[in-house]
Ligand code: SF4
């Protein structure tokens with residue numbers, strides 16, 4: 001389906017490591033040190049969901065902390081099983097989201113890769129990603145005995161209703177009121193505008209980084225994107241994120257100029273759906289690379305920037321209600337298929353790999369239907385991998401290996 | 412008296428055991444549209460006011476085959492079973508369904524159902540998840556008004572305010588009687604057969620509501636006039652907490668193990684009956700108020716402690732000795748609340764046990780042993 005002949009000619013160059021990796025690690029370390037020492041610097045800490053509107057927090061000088069990013073760290077450092085088990089001993093069902101289980105265990109035991117997250121002064125939960133976060137944040141609110149603000153973004157079946165739009169709009173006002181009360185001062189709207197602009201700039205740069213994967217061969221894989229996403233989640237709306245993504249974009253452009261293929265001999269271009277399998281990203285990355293397959297894009301890391309067309313940077317707060325409500329996993333399957341189609345075309349993908357992630361029902365239920373739609377409407381084959389993003393007990397390596405090998409043969 | 416009681420109970424039990432046959436007959440004989448729903452927050456009164464029969468879907472009794480190709484294994488039996496019956500045609504008598512937002516699984520089921528089940532009518536009523544803010548109060552009423560318009564459009568008729576008010580009064584009659592039955596059970600757990608209450612509840616959720624209301628009223632009257640006064644007993648008093656009770660047999664086995672169910676916190680239970688609708692207000696606004704004020708479900712947020720406080724208050728009010736958590740496997744909202752509720756009870760020295768149900772409850776022998784052990788411990 002795609003012309004790879006040219007690709008193979010210049011595919012020999014060693015991709016090497018992405019330089020910016022070490023810069024990112026540095027920034028993240030600083031960020032967590034800042035968060036952990038917030039109290040000493042009389043700063044407030046708020047826990048917020050990954051898809052939540054963080055910009056007002058930044059404008060209020062509150063340090064946002066992301067339990068889901070923490071969950072990803074737990075997964076990547078392979079501490080998931082142990083922490084999940086601890087939560088199960090407390091009575092949490094092994095069928096619950098493993099981010100939630102791991103994080104709840106960390107909160108109680110101060111365990112995990114960084115000895116627990118800094119305690120929150122308050123919590124901000126936006127349910128545009130799932131109903132799980134609502135319950136998880138209720139648990140956190142009881143545990144830390146801190147106030148909880150819920151931004152309720154009604155699920156969009158088809159089009160966003162006028163009723164829902166008004167509802168979310170008025171909650172944005174409630175949100176700001178809540179923050180003013182927690183911080184004991186008024187929102188500075190000039191600062192808010194500035195943060196909104198930085199957020200949009202960061203998102204645009206991030207999307208530009210992801211877009212370099214449209215080039216053949218691609219200078220970046222989805223596995224790299226999983227890693228470099230960290231700042232879009234945690235520092236969106238700050239200058240630090242903007243500067244970082246500028247650097248990363250420059251590096252990608254350099255790679256493009258030098259014709260560096262991140263997967264040497266790139267032959268197949270695949271799309272990934274759902275969260276990463278955090279404890280097996282290397283293994284999966286190598287596995288696909290061994291078939292000369294590059295995962296050029298994914299529905300997960302593009303979810304943040306995917307709402308860019310809906311954000312008006314000059315009226316950030318007003319456009320926030322529609323944009324934050326419209327993220328990839330808060331929309332119905334018939335709208336998801338449109339996004340998949342767009343991505344398949346943009347990145348010229350030959351196949352789709354779907355992670356059926358038992359932790360994440362809103363992302364995973366319906367994948368079978370999407371798989372069929374992608375085949376029927378676009379003629380693109382797909383592979384479903386049954387696993388979990390953090391809980392390794394649900395990763396059957398040899399079975400998955402066989403399935404990947406078999407799938408690659410059909411392409 | 413006994414006869415009338417048994418007759419009425421038989422009717423409820425018959426419908427509870429064969430709801431689809433009943434649904435079919437309403438469709439065929441009364442020629443009424445039948446609209447399925449999955450959750451106690453569905454705007455039933457509005458469906459009723461539109462001249463249709465609101466029909467609660469409670470999962471399947473058959474094996475899951477067709478639903479397998481649409482839903483992964485990590486999805487609750489209610490969602491899988493409902494889809495199975497839609498795809499196999501067992502729910503063929505439905506004209507469509509209304510999906511209120513409940514949990515992540517139902518939200519996804521709505522899409523899968525709409526794209527695959529082939530019913531003419533499909534309405535999403537995405538109610539607010541938080542209930543404790545002015546914005547949500549307004550939105551609750553807005554969504555119900557929108558549901559009125561959607562139903563009008565789907566069924567091709569106008570729903571007048573008078574019709575909604577009439578439905579409201581039927582529902583109030585029904586709920587008042589259900590609440591009376593709950594108080595009778597509280598005073599005398601042996602007033603009806605041990606599995607009667609949950610058959611009744613399952614039945615009224617699919618029955619013609621006028622009929623349900625009248626039969627419930629008759630039942631209450633008969634029991635009030637004739638029931639023998641409660642005897643002093645040292646049998647243990649149990650509260651069932653969780654989602655749906657698809658297997659009223661559980662109450663019989665429990666009864667034989669020496670304990671009686673005296674109250675619950677279930678979708679197919681008190682959460683359905685709780686909360687009368689204010690008949691002096693404009694009906695849609697009154698319905699919105701009921702949704703905001705009734706006993707809260709774990710998929711909605713009233714406050715971080717509301718469910719624990721409700722549960723403990725009910726345990727105290729009904730002098731409950733032990734709580735059995737009846738949970739569907741893969742049900743996230745309930746599973747998240749369980750550790751908190753369990754600990755909350757434990758702090759007050761109220762014992763509890765967890766019974767997780769996948770497709771079917773555990774075999775009777777095993778269940779009996781677990782219940783006997785639990786009851787002995789109380
Ligand atoms: S993984 Fe899924 S269920 Fe878990 S917090 Fe994220 S969106 Fe929610």
Ligand code: SF4
Nearest residue numbers: 487489514654742743
């Ligand atoms: S609330 Fe629980 S039982 Fe009800 S549909 Fe959702 S997961 Fe299933």
